[in-house]
Amino acid sequence: MRLRAQDLVYAYVPGRPVLRGISLEIRSRETAFLLGPNGSGKTTFLDCLGGLRPPQGGDVRLDDRPLASFSARERARVVGYVPQFHEPPFNFTAWEVVLMGRAPYVRWLSQPSTKDRRAADDALTELGLEEFRNRPYYTLSGGERRLVLVARGLAQGASFLLLDEPDAHLDPANQHRVLRATGELVQGGLGVAVTSHSPNNALLYADRVALFAQGEILAQGDPHDVVSPEPLERAYGIPFVVVGAGDGPRAVLPALG
Amino acid sequence: MRSRLTWALLLLPLPVAFFALMVGRYPISPGEVFAALTGGEVAEVVRQLILRIRLPRIGAAALVGANLAVAGAVYQGVFRNPLVEGRLLGVSSGAGLGAALALLLFPQPAMIQALAFAGGLVGVGLTALLGWAFGAGVLVLVIAGVLVDSFLSAVLGIVKYTADPLGTLPAITYWLLGGLGSVRVHDLLPLGIASGVGLTFFLLARWRLNLLTLADQEGEALGVRVRQTRFLVVGMGTLLVASAVSVSGMVGWVGLLVPHAARAVVGPDYARLLPAAAGLGAALVVLLDTIARTLLTAEIPLGVLTGLLGAPLFLILFLRFLRERGGWR
Numbered sequence: 001m002r003l004r005a006q007d008l009v010y011a012y013v014p015g016r017p018v019l020r021g022i023s024l025e026i027r028s029r030e031t032a033f034l035l036g037p038n039g040s041g042k043t044t045f046l047d048c049l050g051g052l053r054p055p056q057g058g059d060v061r062l063d064d065r066p067l068a069s070f071s072a073r074e075r076a077r078v079v080g081y082v083p084q085f086h087e088p089p090f091n092f093t094a095w096e097v098v099l100m101g102r103a104p105y106v107r108w109l110s111q112p113s114t115k116d117r118r119a120a121d122d123a124l125t126e127l128g129l130e131e132f133r134n135r136p137y138y139t140l141s142g143g144e145r146r147l148v149l150v151a152r153g154l155a156q157g158a159s160f161l162l163l164d165e166p167d168a169h170l171d172p173a174n175q176h177r178v179l180r181a182t183g184e185l186v187q188g189g190l191g192v193a194v195t196s197h198s199p200n201n202a203l204l205y206a207d208r209v210a211l212f213a214q215g216e217i218l219a220q221g222d223p224h225d226v227v228s229p230e231p232l233e234r235a236y237g238i239p240f241v242v243v244g245a246g247d248g249p250r251a252v253l254p255a256l257g
Numbered sequence: 258m259r260s261r262l263t264w265a266l267l268l269l270p271l272p273v274a275f276f277a278l279m280v281g282r283y284p285i286s287p288g289e290v291f292a293a294l295t296g297g298e299v300a301e302v303v304r305q306l307i308l309r310i311r312l313p314r315i316g317a318a319a320l321v322g323a324n325l326a327v328a329g330a331v332y333q334g335v336f337r338n339p340l341v342e343g344r345l346l347g348v349s350s351g352a353g354l355g356a357a358l359a360l361l362l363f364p365q366p367a368m369i370q371a372l373a374f375a376g377g378l379v380g381v382g383l384t385a386l387l388g389w390a391f392g393a394g395v396l397v398l399v400i401a402g403v404l405v406d407s408f409l410s411a412v413l414g415i416v417k418y419t420a421d422p423l424g425t426l427p428a429i430t431y432w433l434l435g436g437l438g439s440v441r442v443h444d445l446l447p448l449g450i451a452s453g454v455g456l457t458f459f460l461l462a463r464w465r466l467n468l469l470t471l472a473d474q475e476g477e478a479l480g481v482r483v484r485q486t487r488f489l490v491v492g493m494g495t496l497l498v499a500s501a502v503s504v505s506g507m508v509g510w511v512g513l514l515v516p517h518a519a520r521a522v523v524g525p526d527y528a529r530l531l532p533a534a535a536g537l538g539a540a541l542v543v544l545l546d547t548i549a550r551t552l553l554t555a556e557i558p559l560g561v562l563t564g565l566l567g568a569p570l571f572l573i574l575f576l577r578f579l580r581e582r583g584g585w586r
Contacts, residue, residue, distance in 0.1 A: 052477050076480030083478075088470050089337045090525035096467070103468050104480035109461040111528060156479065 001028045002063055003079065003160050003191060008048050009057030010041075018044050020215040021058065026160060028191040031183060033202035035195075035227070036212030037236055042195040043164055045212070049193065050081045050162045076104035080153030082163040086145065091136040094148045098123050101155030123155040124148075127181055143174025147181060160191045167194075167201050179205045199227045199240075200251045211235050227252055262522050263529040267536035270322075270543060274315050277547040278307055309442065317440045318546040319539035320452045321505045322515075324497035326538025327459055329512025330519070330530055331494045334470045335487055336388075338398050340578060342512030343377075343498035346398075347405035349509065351380020352495075352502040354413045357429045361420050366503075370447045373503035377495040380405055385491075435506040435560020437546050444504055451500035455493050459531055466490070466527040507560045510567025511538055517574060 004025040011017040018041045026032050026049070034042045047053040049060055051067045060067040062078060070078070080101070088097070101123070102116040112120075124133055127147050132140060140148065146166055153161045163182065167175040175198075182192050183205055196202060202209045203223050210220040211231050219231040229240040232252060239255040278290045285293075285303055292299040293307040329342040336346070343349045355376025359369040387401035413433075420426040432439075459466070468481045469490060476483040501508070519533040542559075545566075549557045 047474070050478060052474055071480075072477065072482055073480040076478065079478075081475070081478035083472070083475050085472075086475065087472070089333070089339055090470060090520065092467070092525055096524075096526050100467055100471070100479060103465075106464065108465065109458075111464045 001159050001191065002026070003049060003060065003067075003193075004062075005045070005049055005055075005058065005060045007058035008045065008055045008060070010044055010048055010053060010055050012044075017056075018215050019048070019055070022212075022215070022217055023058075024049075024210050024217065024220065026191045026193045028159065028189055029186055030207040031186050031192045031194065031205055033194050033196055033206035033209045033223070034212060035197075035199055035202055035209060035235070036218075038197075040212040040235070041215045042212050046081075046162050046164055046193065046195055050079050051075045052081065073104045077157055078159050080156040080158030080161045082146075082149045082153050082161060082166060084164040084166075084168060086137075086149055088137065091138055093134050093136055094129060094132045094140065094144075094151075095120055095124065095134060097137050097148055098151045098155050101152035104156065119155050119157070120151075123151040126154060126185075127151045141174070142170050143177050146170065146174070146178045150178065150181060150185075154185065159189075160193070161185065163192065163194045165195050165197065167196055167198055175201060199232060203227050203250050203252070224250070229255075259523050259529055263533045266519060266522065266533040266540075269536045270319050270539040273540040273543050274319060277315050277318075277543050278311050280547060280551055281306075281311065282551070313442045313445055314437050314440050314546070314550075315543055316445060317437050317448060317504055318543045320448055321437070321501040321508060322511060322538035322540070322542025323456060323535040324452050324501040324538075325508065325511040325542070326515035326519070326534040327456060327531060328494040328497040328501075329538075330516035330527070330534045331459060331466060331490060332512070333516055334466050334527065335490050335494070336385075336398055337470055337472075339517070340399050340513070340575065341402065342510070342516075343381075343494075343502075344406070344507070344509040344512065345402040347380030347384040347402050347409060348377040348495055348498045349380070349502055349507055350406045350409040350413065351383075352377035352499040353433060353507050354380075354409050354416065355499070356503050357413055357416045357420075357433070360429050360432065361416055361425055364425075366444060366447055369503045370451065370500060374451075374496060374499040376409075377499035377502070378492070380409055381491060381495055383408075431558075432506040433560075434558035435508040435563070436549065436556065436558045437505055438550065438556050440504060448500050448504045451496055455497040455500070456535065458493050459497075460535070462490075463531040464526075464528045466531070505559060508542070508563050509560060510563045510571065511542060514567055514570050514574070515541060 002025055006023050008019050008022040009017055010019040022045055036042050048055045099112055099120040102112050102119060105116060106112050124130055127150060129147055129151060132144060166178050186192050206223045209223045209226040211218045211226050213235040218235050219226045232240045240252045241255045242252055244250040279285050289299050289303050293304045332341050332346060333339050352373040355372035356369045359372040384402045384405045388398035417426060417429055420429055468476050469487060473483050515538040516534045519530055519537050523529040523533045545562050546559055549559045549562055
């Protein structure tokens with residue numbers, strides 16, 4: 001399956017578009033990283049891709065069908081969204097949070113079925129969260145919370161997961177836990193789009209990278225080509241160097257002085 | 258375990274109501290109460306007292322309690338704010354104003370209900386508008402509710418000022434203090450219909466209320482049509498509060514405190530919270546109303562009792578809330 005954005009235009013304030021004709025495709029069995037400086041339009045793009053903001057120009061299609069023609073419920077069965085923050089006013093347990101992912105399957109005036117409950121259990125198990133099942137969400141660590149939200153997306157039964165900065169505010173081990181977990185889901189057939197401020201996570205976990213700057217895509221393609229000094233300098237405005245080469249691990253760092 | 262506790266709370270009003278049927282200025286034994294309820298052998302005066310006087314009043318108390326508690330639990334979720342209830346959102350004072358206008362202009366039960374409902378919608382609408390205009394924070398919404406409450410109370414003052422000091426004014430004043438002393442069988446019908454519609458709706462849709470505690474965008478991403486759902490749910494909650502207010506007058510705090518107590522027992526999941534809050538609210542108001550009519554020779558206004566109990570408990574809740582969040586923000 002493909003989730004494809006074509007010439008997306010979006011402006012919060014008329015005349016000042018934050019997306020100026022973005023075209024990008026998310027495919028099943030692929031992790032796409034969206035990199036770019038603050039305010040470059042990544043998150044707005046992710047919202048449009050998830051059908052949460054109707055673009056003012058262009059469209060998003062799932063295979064050949066426009067996403068705008070889906071009902072909210074239909075859309076939620078195909079595209080899941082993992083927000084950066086989830087702050088419920090009450091202390092739900094991890095399992096209760098994950099069960100909310102079944103919303104597109106539970107009819108108005110009825111309760112989640114046995115099947116829905118099992119789907120929530122399965123999602124927790126798949127992400128290795130069984131032991132947190134009955135723990136209140138607020139007692140979980142940042143990494144565990146992020147994984148619970150991924151599990152909710154999984155319980156949603158979506159074919160595509162869109163993650164807004166899943167590696168933000170996490171220590172390196174937890175960043176790894178979260179991104180490795182989404183990587184495994186991708187091997188299982190999901191398509192994943194991730195916004196991030198870490199070019200090095202893109203090198204480690206992405207199959208494809210799109211580099212945003214000022215509402216446009218500067219470069220997209222293979223991580224090794226896109227996460228390299230020349231495009232990064234154009235996007236972020238400071239020089240970068242590549243550390244490591246060949247088949248070994250690679251990283252990019254800001255070039256000092 | 259938690260589902261067993263939910264059932265226990267949901268059924269709690271039954272023993273409490275049975276006890277309430279027994280006590281009063283004229284005490285009645287359990288056997289006689291049972292006989293009167295089941296149509297058995299019992300003195301006619303006892304049967305009349307149970308079926309015509311105590312039972313309607315206890316039924317009204319139970320519905321008022323369930324309505325206020327369920328509406329409070331719902332409002333807390335929809336407004337993503339653990340410190341609100343009908344009273345604090347301006348629903349009660351709006352409904353009170355509407356009902357007072359009705360008492361002044363068209364004193365019939367149906368009109369009182371209708372104007373109470375309209376007034377409640379105006380109250381919660383104003384509060385929500387102010388709250389959202391100023392950023393929708395938890396404390397902002399509480400302050401907006403206080404503003405609307407005091408404004409509507411001032412308008413209510415005008416209504417009272419123009420009311421006939423010998424007829425309508427005492428009626429309005431007594432009614433505003435909150436109480437079920439004047440409940441008659443015919444008051445039960447409109448209350449019963451509104452409660453039946455609202456409570457049935459919420460008990461069926463209860464799991465879905467969880468989804469309204471999410472941020473708007475998160476809810477949308479799960480396929481919830483957030484705006485329409487919120488609108489419907491606030492409207493239904495207002496129906497519950499307004500129908501309660503139009504029968505019992507201003508009974509505060511129940512809608513705030515009962516959901517918290519129920520949450521402490523069965524957790525925040527609305528699938529369990531809602532039935533638990535309904536049962537606990539009904540049992541509490543039946544109990545308080547029994548105290549109101551038996552403690553002293555003269556009746557104590559119910560709203561006064563809930564205020565005496567509620568305000569200190571709210572203070573405790575508020576301090577705990579501030580401590581959890583690390584102070585004012």
